[in-house]
Amino acid sequence: MSDAILQVRDLSAGYDERLILEHVSFEVQRGEVFAVLGGSGCGKSTLLKAILGLVRTFGGEVTFDGQDLLSAHGRERQALLSRLGVTYQDGALFGSMTLAENVAVPLEEHTDLSSRERFSIAQAKLELVGLGGFTTFLPSEISGGMRKRAAIARAMALDPPMLMLDEPSAGLDPVTSAGLDRLIARLATILGTTFVIVTHELPSILSIMDRCILLDRTARGVVEIGDPKVMHAESTNRIVRDFFDRRAEDDDLDPVRTERTTP
């Protein structure tokens, strides 16, 4: 038995009749930091939502911890999803609740903890991401980068075995972003948490990821899977070369050149 925590097989997904991803297959091993890479608009967020069953899928299979995630229903699906922490690209914090209340929502749903106990845990998770002093703040009262981190704290509320983060470091300054990378690496080694990290910013993640998958808009899916360092050094695929060379050398985002990835 392989030790894959997440298996995606032949997954096709899109919106309405429009296919964004075709025949995507990959596996994430338990405890690894797995990155989903690709330029803006190539379908990274769509892949994440397809895995969670939040967008329309046109065939394919997703297995999480040995159980089928797409065909699960009702309580079974909720139980599965509660063991999967997710952050969305824009944070998706509940605007009418304080940060501590936001983090406490999964605890309230899935544990018997008293409200004082929930608050203690929420406080600890917020401290973990450097927001210990902001428990009583509303999401609208903090910066975008802080909202990102609060969303990560909420995703970690139940200490799930796997965390899926959509663009966690976008909008963070380099120092905070590097700190976040160190936190991710530390959680992966200490708690054995598996990470699936969606990003278009290569430098921020290159140092901590074990394996990655590169998506492309024209290919409508996976271009290559593997160790990013090997891909960077050896790949002969033009799309892989374009992605790594541009981002690794000049890590500023040049919109004109980014657009040119699509001929």
Place this chain on the structure above:
Amino acid sequence: MTSPAIADVADPTIREGSDGAGGLLLEIAGRLESRRLHGIWTRATKVLTDARKDRVTVDAAGVTYCDSSGAAMLRDLENQQREQDGSLELRNFPDEFSAVLDLLTDSEEVQKEECPIAACWPEMVGRAAVTVARDAGMLVGAIGEIFAGVAHAITHPASVRWDSMFRAAQRAGVNSLPVVLLVSGLLGMILAFQSAPILHTYGADIVLANMIGLSFLRELGPLMTAVILTARSGSAFAAELGTMKINEEVDALHTMGVDPVRFLVIPRVLAAIIMTPLLTVFANLAGIVGGFIVWSGSLDLSLPAYLNQLEVALRPGDFYTGLVKSVVFGTLIAGIGCIRGMQTRGSASAVGQSTTSAVVSGIVLIALADALFTIVFHYLEL
């Protein structure tokens, strides 16, 4: 059944005893993870508060797993002990998980954000008072700005964004027509139906036409239309502008050198100024038709008689005073909707608050204005 990893494991356990030197000993064992902490945490809290010992030792030799929630519990127990002026010592905690405890104690990974100082209550009272005063001032200022904008639009028609005005007129006005007709027609019928028996008792059946005609032209037509438009369009304006405000679209207009009042508010206010009197005319008609249905059905009188009686009862002044009212109502509805929208600050939930506030202030302002009109028209003998 959930995953075997979770389902097959028992909850962690806690056992209390004495450490042999007058202190309390707590032995905890098992998996310390968020879903299984409840029992042991509550128990430990109770033991700590009941015992009130200065010295407490937690023996964690039996712990087989600990996640960051487990670490949060241990830290909370320590804090509780400290609040009781006691101490808590953690013993035999498995080495492999000690890094989890360190996660909480030295989470210098991510740079800590400094928390701003919270306000004390005199400051908060003061701030609230200033906010109320500023809100009232802003309202007056905003209304002035809107009137100036409308005056400018009338004298400089080329400066108005007419396409946006027509779109607002369609959404706010034309699309409201069915509900205005329905509500006014029904109201006319209800009013006639309720009063017909009383009028009949006094042999004054014929006066029904006077009553319906006068009350709709002077009062009910403009008022019902205004209330419906407040609910339908005032709220929509507040929501539209509020959403634009929190998406920083209004800021974008500012920085592009475009006046948001001219760009967003004036077209909507003009649309309301044009549409409200038009809809009022339809409301009047529907009410009068509703009255006629009862007139012919219940009192068995003819259409020529109804029209004739209306002609006798109504003066052009009744019609025009209603229209003047409705123009003012329309301005108030659109103005307050736009003002509340522009005042929106913060997150998406603030849009909901602005919408509610637009409807409430709209209805209050309409009632006030209507009362004022009644007094003024009375003394002008209109």
